[in-house]
Amino acid sequence: MNAPPTLTATSAARPSTVDADFDRAQRTLAALQALLSRIVVGQDELVAQLVTAVFAGGHVLIEGLPGLGKTHLVKALASALGLRWARVQCTPDLMPADITGAEIYLSTPGGGSGFEFRRGPVFAQLVLVDEVNRATPRTQAALLEAMQERQVTHAGVAHALPSPFTVIATQNPIELEGTYPLPEAQLDRFMFKLVMPFPAREALSAVLEVSLDEEPADAVAPLTDGAGVHQLAALARQVLLGQRCKDAAVDLVMATQPADAAAADDPRRHIRYGASPRALQSMVRAARVRALMAGRVHVDIDDLAAVALPVLRHRVLLRLESELDGLSVDALLAEVLGAWRSRA
């Protein structure tokens, strides 16, 4: 539907470096998706969303059962992007300093000594926080400043995090005993919440073929580097956004507000808190990357619709009665999106 037309015959634009950059960005994004889809088989949409969030400068929370390849995917992504990455395995006894770093006392052979800040794993370009809901709230809060401010303050000194900086956290929807669910304030820091589904039967057979004899994530050649990621993210910010898409994005966020008079009956009845303005910003930024993936330099409603669910699903809180009735956020948002899509 949104296939880019061939510009060679009818293009009236002058060839420029920007055009070349757009073309190169599109090719990079397509190649990255293809690579990750070969490594994590059967999760094409998840791969596309993950790539979108990385280039939109957002953080991702992935929810899925153990053994589906979450860590594998993040590892392959870091390798493909040529980024430094680190992994934090969260446990209840994990301390904030274990993530951000700590000052240690060092003594030199010359008799000198002193405290030196030893950086933690959060100073990597791509941080995988595994089972983030097993960390204590204090440790989870240590991630807040890093994710939002992109800096770590220790002993009154602010340490800037590298760029690009992306946190990809995972959590297990089962085994909730001994876990600390993320507070809403921290959930809002994640641009996307992705749900990793169980792969289909054909995908399982393909998993055996690609991963039985070797670990595919270990042999990934980088497609770009940190600077390339930076350039591509900057190019995504040049993607045009028309008034129609702006209005549509605002309408969608307002449709999740239970206090809004224009909201439908279901949101008003089931939603306790709607999406935040940060959700609106995240949705537009992610839609720009999606437009770039599609070879366009302008955002379409389809781009907004493609990223709406992962942007909104962890920012919309249901009423307790609705949750007890078995209503899921995804089901409710599907109705909201359907109504919104018909109006937009």
Next chain:
Amino acid sequence: MPEVDALIAAVRRQLRRERLRDAARRACWATALLLPLAAALHLVLHALPADGVAAALAIAWALWIGAAMSRRDSDADCARWADRQLDGASAYETLLEQRAAGKATPASARLQAWAAARVPLSLQHLAGLPARPLLARPLATLGVAALLAAALLALPGRTTSRAADATSAQPGAAAQGSEAADRDAASPLAAARPDRSLDDIARAARGLGSSEPPIDEPAAPRSGSGTGPQQDASRVARATQGASTRPGDPAQAAAHAARTVPAPADAAPTPVPATSGLPGTAGTDAGRSADERAVVGASRALPGPLVVQRSPLGPRTADAGALQASDETGEHLDVPPASRSTQAAAPHAPPAAAPPATVESRMTPAETHYVRAWARALGPAR
């Protein structure tokens, strides 16, 4: 951007065609609704001009079509429509916004190229769009409605005699209807109106069938209301004979009953409830007053008939009703004493006030001849 401008122009023409079709569809449905209504009104009122209906419909059609033609879609509206309907992916509207803002960014130049390459595909979609809204069903409905309306308009309208019947059929309008009938009968054209004469015949036949007017008809006054000297004399005699049973004089009533009818031993004299209630006509004064006021040979009938004022009474037995009816003719003396006790238990009717004269009951000589002729004709059949 000649390609995009051409697309915008094509979209504008398409939108105008759609509005015209929509206006025609609405006009068809409205006309299909109004035509049967106009035909029905014509049947009821018999005064609906077909030219007026046609003019009203023409004005409505002109307003609809004119409103559809007068609106001009802006470029932004056309671009938005093209984005939504012609797979434009929001490119056309975004491009127009960039052009209006005067921004010449590399992205906008690339967007212009993208949109120009997209125009042929959008034009192809535009050419493949089905004509909407569909007009087949509204036009078919309009045709059926027009045929139905033409058939109904061809029927004759409702006549005035039917309207008069409808008016006289209402209970409250009976008196006015009879007045109008009398006025019509007095006119020379009355004889030429058979349905009017049938009503007169029916009313006259009811009057000839019984000497006393029915309870529903306007009745003549009971005291001295005869139509001639003989009738007055018989009324005086009956009043004299039945005066003893008037209320207020139970002793005389009992004595009179003992003289004429052998009463049972346990029978108690009971007064007969008065129905006329006029002062001076009860007891022994009844006969005297009748003799004094009655003038032989001259009727004291009022110029117009008196309408019987029907006052609500309690439940009465059939005997009581018969007694009340026979009170007019003095036949109440034949009622056995057992029935009189029942009559005594009946509630006394309040004295009736003199009702106003409302209806002229006299027939003109032409009516009289006409009625008699019909009565003779209907006599053997009855």
